[in-house]
Amino acid sequence: MIRTFSEITSDVVEEADVCIIGSGAGGAVMAKELAEKGHTVVVLEEGGNFVTADFNRNGVDMIRKLYRAKGLIFTRGLPHIALPLGRCVGGTTTINSGTCFRTPDGVLNNWEASHQVKDCSPVTMRPYFERVEQALNVQEVSPEQMGRYAAIIRRGADRLGYEVKPLRRNVRGCQGSGVCAFGCPIGAKQSMNVSYLPRACQSGARIYANCQATEILTELMKSPSTRHRRRAACGVSGIVLNPQNESATFNIVVRAKVVVVAAGAVHTPALLLKNRLCLDSGQVGKNLRIHPTARITALFDEPIEGWNEVPQSCYIDRFAAEGITLEGMFVPPEIAAFGLPHFGEPHKSLMKHYRNMASFGVRVSDSSAGDVRLGLGGSPNIHYPLNRDDAQKLIKGIAITAEIFLAAGAKKIFTPVYQYSEMSSNADVARLSRAKIRVSDLVGLAAFHPLGTCRMGSVREKSVVDSNGETHDVENLFISDASIFPTALGVNPQISIMAFSTKTAEVIRARLAGPA
Amino acid sequence: MRNLGALSAPERKIIECFAEKLVPQGGSFSLGAKDVRISEFVEDYLSNLPLSLIWSVRGLFLLFNFAVYPLANKVRPFTGLKDAQQIAYIESWEKSPVYFKRAGLKLLSTLVMMGVYHDARVAQAISYRPKSTVAE
Numbered sequence: 193m194i195r196t197f198s199e200i201t202s203d204v205v206e207e208a209d210v211c212i213i214g215s216g217a218g219g220a221v222m223a224k225e226l227a228e229k230g231h232t233v234v235v236l237e238e239g240g241n242f243v244t245a246d247f248n249r250n251g252v253d254m255i256r257k258l259y260r261a262k263g264l265i266f267t268r269g270l271p272h273i274a275l276p277l278g279r280c281v282g283g284t285t286t287i288n289s290g291t292c293f294r295t296p297d298g299v300l301n302n303w304e305a306s307h308q309v310k311d312c313s314p315v316t317m318r319p320y321f322e323r324v325e326q327a328l329n330v331q332e333v334s335p336e337q338m339g340r341y342a343a344i345i346r347r348g349a350d351r352l353g354y355e356v357k358p359l360r361r362n363v364r365g366c367q368g369s370g371v372c373a374f375g376c377p378i379g380a381k382q383s384m385n386v387s388y389l390p391r392a393c394q395s396g397a398r399i400y401a402n403c404q405a406t407e408i409l410t411e412l413m414k415s416p417s418t419r420h421r422r423r424a425a426c427g428v429s430g431i432v433l434n435p436q437n438e439s440a441t442f443n444i445v446v447r448a449k450v451v452v453v454a455a456g457a458v459h460t461p462a463l464l465l466k467n468r469l470c471l472d473s474g475q476v477g478k479n480l481r482i483h484p485t486a487r488i489t490a491l492f493d494e495p496i497e498g499w500n501e502v503p504q505s506c507y508i509d510r511f512a513a514e515g516i517t518l519e520g521m522f523v524p525p526e527i528a529a530f531g532l533p534h535f536g537e538p539h540k541s542l543m544k545h546y547r548n549m550a551s552f553g554v555r556v557s558d559s560s561a562g563d564v565r566l567g568l569g570g571s572p573n574i575h576y577p578l579n580r581d582d583a584q585k586l587i588k589g590i591a592i593t594a595e596i597f598l599a600a601g602a603k604k605i606f607t608p609v610y611q612y613s614e615m616s617s618n619a620d621v622a623r624l625s626r627a628k629i630r631v632s633d634l635v636g637l638a639a640f641h642p643l644g645t646c647r648m649g650s651v652r653e654k655s656v657v658d659s660n661g662e663t664h665d666v667e668n669l670f671i672s673d674a675s676i677f678p679t680a681l682g683v684n685p686q687i688s689i690m691a692f693s694t695k696t697a698e699v700i701r702a703r704l705a706g707p708a
Numbered sequence: 709m710r711n712l713g714a715l716s717a718p719e720r721k722i723i724e725c726f727a728e729k730l731v732p733q734g735g736s737f738s739l740g741a742k743d744v745r746i747s748e749f750v751e752d753y754l755s756n757l758p759l760s761l762i763w764s765v766r767g768l769f770l771l772f773n774f775a776v777y778p779l780a781n782k783v784r785p786f787t788g789l790k791d792a793q794q795i796a797y798i799e800s801w802e803k804s805p806v807y808f809k810r811a812g813l814k815l816l817s818t819l820v821m822m823g824v825y826h827d828a829r830v831a832q833a834i835s836y837r838p839k840s841t842v843a844e
């Protein structure tokens with residue numbers, strides 16, 4: 193059952209075993225895993241509920257409906273980086289590209305060794321990855337689906353000796369309509385709104401859309417083991433939002449034995465900070481990683497029409513050891529236009545030829561660290577200064593991508609680098625590679641993977657949640673989203689989030705079952 | 709708490725003037741910002757956003773308009789400049805070594821470009837014809 197603003201006509205009081213805040217990658221998986229085992233589950237989701245027929249392929253319309261602050265979220269610090277987040281049933285998975293990677297083995301091993309995360313070795317995690325991938329029908333993009341822009345990338349990469357690999361995606365019957373980031377118009381992408389959440393509902397989970405959690409309710413409980421009194425979560429209260437004007441209409445209170453915060457790596461720490469919970473380690477909101485990304489666009493003589501293809505179908509991981517990954521990234525013209533240089537007739541002439549353009553992304557596994565702080569009215573401020581090292585990696589990735597495009601026959605290359613926004617030869621690229629670039633020379637970066645703001649670990653002073661996802665400070669309060677990861681992943685995170693959520697659901701099930 | 713209210717007439721004028729220079733009518737395709745009710749688009753886009761964001765964007769448009777005085781030694785705001793001067797002024801922000809000018813211009817042009825290319829007639833003019841798909 194999904195209830196939205198229009199169906200809520202008075203204050204709501206609910207009782208459940210588990211209340212989950214957020215219906216994205218972390219929250220949806222938790223809801224399904226617990227509901228299927230017979231637990232009563234209530235999910236509160238701040239954004240609206242949309243069905244496949246609502247996804248009309250119009251980028252701007254969809255951003256208005258599905259993206260937080262209509263896509264206008266930027267980090268503070270040099271340079272400002274756009275950080276789009278989903279705000280709808282299904283969370284950011286509704287607007288993501290459907291790319292699926294497991295957490296790399298090296299990252300998991302590092303978490304065990306350096307961050308004292310227990311039970312997260314590649315072998316331990318394998319069954320969780322498999323369970324998620326099976327539920328989402330994760331499969332490699334077939335050669336027929338790779339499309340023309342991927343063929344161009346391959347043409348250039350082959351000439352330079354780089355291997356182009358097909359991505360794995362969570363789809364059923366994808367027709368390459370090119371708008372994954374604006375809601376899949378045929379329900380092919382297995383985002384949470386068409387996969388885990390319907391299954392959670394079938395098992396009795398109740399989802400409240402347009403409901404913003406504002407307070408995590410706690411009480412003092414006597415711990416059976418130590419007899420000390422400890423703070424424990426006992427529910428959530430919030431408000432029902434009118435989507436027309438965002439005003440609060442009714443109140444909602446959910447009494448629950450367990451509370452799971454899955455509001456994403458920006459809003460989970462903000463909610464904890466606002467509630468003054470889990471502050472002992474001083475780590476809430478810290479260690480933000482975002483995987484900064486640059487889009488490089490290239491103009492060809494031949495028509496490509498990248499909008500009629502899978503927008504993210506292939507990648508190059510040759511430089512992954514250095515923290516640089518090149519990955520497909522095509523967007524429709526209303527989004528591409530502001531990433532291209534020039535204005536007036538020169539700009540119009542570029543847009544007239546948009547059907548002849550291909551684009552590719554450069555993503556960095558960042559060492560820069562930001563944080564989420566409370567701003568005016570309790571909304572999050574995202575601070576993230578890009579360090580020189582990461583800026584340098586972006587430049588290297590941009591240069592390599594430009595070389596690939598040139599090798600494939602591109603006439604012009606467009607980048608977000610000051611004074612190098614348009615290049616047309618390898619000599620230009622060589623100049624870029626040699627140039628002393630400042631971080632402030634990068635205008636127009638984006639990042640799609642905020643992570644790490646409530647990191648996991650067994651050392652209480654250095655982490656917010658333990659290896660099971662339970663907060664060190666508050667009993668029965670769990671976190672299950674992108675905020676728990678101790679470091680950058682270097683790969684797209686949704687499968688990692690879902691696998692860890694599946695694992696945490698087992699712990700919660702055992703907790704609810706009581707002592708054996 | 710969040711609703712903006714309408715843009716003022718001078719703000720609309722700044723947006724329209726700016727947008728018409730970014731995407732003028734004629735040239736590679738006939739349509740331009742003038743054809744798409746751009747200030748209404750911007751106003752609608754800003755509605756219901758957090759107040760701090762609304763003020764940042766409105767403030768930036770105003771700053772852009774009036775920064776002509778201290779930055780370009782001109783005696784008129786952007787809206788009062790001649791066409792060629794307006795173009796030169798935008799170019800001075802686009803090519804500026806000052807980060808905040810380039811970043812500010814990017815944000816303002818983002819709103820305008822979305823408004824223009826979101827229009828079905830403009831999409832048609834640049835041959836943006838997505839194939840139709842049907843759920844299986």
Ligand SMILES: Cc1cc2nc3c(=O)[nH]c(=O)nc-3n(C[C@H](O)[C@H](O)[C@H](O)COP(=O)(O)OP(=O)(O)OC[C@H]3O[C@@H](n4cnc5c(N)ncnc54)[C@H](O)[C@@H]3O)c2cc1C
Pocket residue numbers: 213214215216217218219236237238239276277278279280281282283284285287288289290291292293373403404405406454455456457459460463504640641642672673674675683684685686687689
């Ligand atoms: C354009 C784009 C493309 C992407 N592509 C990929 C990809 O191809 N592959 C991949 O692996 N990853 C991708 N990602 C990232 C991935 O989708 C996210 O990392 C993932 O969805 C994060 O999961 P989460 O559970 O942490 O948060 P989210 O999925 O963001 O879910 C959090 C939910 O909590 C809700 N919420 C927040 N605060 C409250 C509150 N107080 N009360 C109630 N609800 C609240 C939010 O509205 C949101 O719906 C992409 C991201 C973007 C923006």
Ligand code: SF4
Pocket residue numbers: 290363365366367368369370371372373375376377378379380381501502503841
């Ligand atoms: S490319 Fe495939 S998954 Fe993406 S929106 Fe189109 S049909 Fe859906």
